[in-house]
Amino acid sequence: MRDHRRIGRELGYFHSAPLVGAGLPIWLPDGAAARHAVESYLHEVERRAGYRHVYSxxxxxxxxxxRSGHLPHFAEEMFPGMADGEGELFLRPSLCPHHAQVYASRGRSYRELPLRVGELGPMHRMERSGVLGGLSRVRAVSLNDGHIFCRPDQVAGEIARELGLLRRAHRAVGIEAARYRLSLAGAGDKYVKELPWERAAQLLREGLAGAGLRADEEPGEAAFYGPKIDVQIVDPAGREQTLSTVQVDFFQPERFGLSYVDADGERRRPVMVHRSLLGSMERLMAHLLEVHDGALPAWWRRCRRWCCRSVRGRRTRRGSSRTGRSNGGYASRSGTTAPWERGSGRQRSAGCPSRR
Structure with missing residues (x-):
């Protein structure tokens, strides 16, 4: 049976050091190179899709x-707080509260929406020691995350758009979704009660329909602040897990007092759409190693050279150049095919590491 822990050890991709601790893998040079290729791809795809990247x-x-609701509803999966002399600091279990602060950093107009914020950032979950294993279940997570702040009338269209982007990313790295799950609220105190749950679920259904997809509806699988679309994958052993998500959130914009000025001059509340194209780098790499049996698709060695080519020989002034608008310091290569989109996603390459 294919096991990414054995494959990763033989390839020298990552190391679990007892002195570091369980669920805290170290990415070794070859594994870091493979991960960087995926990160470069994601950054470029998101940049072209209108995302502005941040660090938090x-x-x-x-x-x-x-205020975000994580301590009241999610504390059992968070690490304990650390005293800093003025209160307590916590390792974040998700990136969304920080991205809400990006939005709140200045006043917003309806003309700016949708505002798409992206980050591949660290977060930490206090997973039980019994469920930790290799890269598939860890305590230090590197998440490909993004949040879209939009008007209510834009939500369904943004969901459909993100589902299309998500499917493109999955094809590029050679992943097939087993099914789509519409995760709804269930019974119990886990969920915030005073939310428009059905309205949020209906927006997700409209987004699925706009993308031409169907999903299995399952109560009890939602996030505490809203329903979500989970993209389920199956490993070679037949085990199902969630890789990517798209979520609708009315809760955090309200809790953080986010607003924009509408065309009529009134302040309105935006809707927050959470999404991750490829999930965490750890779970993604574990799945890729098992699906491809250690021989990653051919593009991963080439894509760093493709993604980050600087604009040479062009004078840029105030965001424009002689040949047109500058694109964030990257060369425009419209009409060309990216290395990760050439050929089959399952293609083996002589340049890829192999286990002998």
Whole structure:
């Protein structure tokens, strides 16, 4: 049976050191190179899709996680707080509260929406020691995350758009979705009660329909702040797990007081759409190693050279150049095919590491 822990050890991709701790893998040079190729691909795809990338710290004050709802509803999966002399700091279990602060950093107009914020950032979950294993279940997570702040009338269209982007990313790295799951609220105190749950679920259904997809509806699988679309994958052993998600959130914009000025001059509340194209780098790499039996698709060695080519020989002034608008410091290669989109996603390459 294919086991990414054995494959990763033979290839020298990652190491689990007892002195570091369970669920805290170290990426070795070859594994880091493979991961960087995927990260470069994601950054370029998101940039072309209109995302603005940010960096945010993995810590925040107690007050932020109380307001976001994580401490009241998610504390059992968070690490204990650390005293800093003025209160407590917590390792974040998700990136969304920080991205809400990106939105809140200045006033917003309806003309700016949708605002798409992306980050491949660290977060930490206090997983039980009994469920930790290799890269598939860890405590230090590197998440390909993004949040879209939009008007209510834009939500369904943004969901459909993100599902299309997500499917493109899956094809590029050689992943097939087993099914799509519409995860709804269930019974119990896990979920925030005073939310428009059915309205959020209906927006997800409209987004699925717009993308031409169907999903199995399952109560009890939603996030505490809203329903979500989970993209389920199956490993070679037949085990199912969630890789990517798209979520609708009315809760955090309300809790953080986010707003924009509408065309009529009134302040309105945006809707927050959470999404991850390829999930965490750890779970993604574990799945790729098992699906491809250690021989990753041919593009991963080439894509760094393709993604980050600087604009040469062009003078840029105030965001424009002689040949047109500058694109964030990257060369425009419209009409060309990216290395990760050439040929089959399952293609083996002589340049890829092989296990002998």
């Amino acid at each position: 710290p993995p810590l925040a004050r107690r007050e932020m996680f109380e």
